Amino acid sequence: MSEASQSQTVQPPAPTSSLRLIATLGAIALFAGLLVVSVVEWTRPIIADNHERALQQAVFDVIPGAAERRDFVLTEDGPVPKEEAQERGPIIHVGYTADGDLAGVAMEASGRGYADVIRILYGYDPSCECIVGMSVLESQETPGLGDRIETDPDFLGSIEGLDASLNEDGTGLKHGIRTVGPGEREDPGDIDGITGATVSAEAIGDMLHRSANERLPQLQGHWSELERNE
Known part of the structure; x- marks a missing residue:
């Protein structure tokens, strides 16, 4: 090989x-x-x-005795089956027994908790005019503290059977719903609070009051339309 060839530079x-x-x-x-x-x-x-599936189970959890469910849109003229509704509005989940009798209605409510927005589903039975159950659908509350709104037996037990009857003219609740200190319930709308989870427990009381105070008057006079699941 020549010196010229050896000296050639390799091109990149x-x-x-x-x-x-x-x-x-x-x-x-x-x-x-x-x-x-x-x-x-x-x-x-x-x-x-x-x-x-989760919503179906939650509806059955908050309406004792419910075996079937049908959804309605709550309009200014009353509840309309969801599949027939021509306008938007709040959705109510109506629960029926296995025989087709009305067991109650479930409605969603939401409000600001300690950490973030809390979403709940609660059941109402028109036969007793009372709230019969509550389930937390979404919550970011502090584990071991605020999340006790999902497990504390005294708190949840005080919601079951909570008075939600309307005033004489049917425009709102007869008794306001509120969360009080543990063991301090005096009025029919009082809920037992949770030590260490005051903000979260009070948020539940507030959202139950706001929702029931608005929705139940809208359902007044329309219960017969929901009585049988044909």
């Missing part, structure tokens, strides 16, 4: 074209996007089905 490879790099990154981004969309579309019905 040509730089990758910017357009080629952009095209490659674009293809990767497109593939990733399609993959995400595919996963979302694949899981959407599964998530919806799980949500429906």
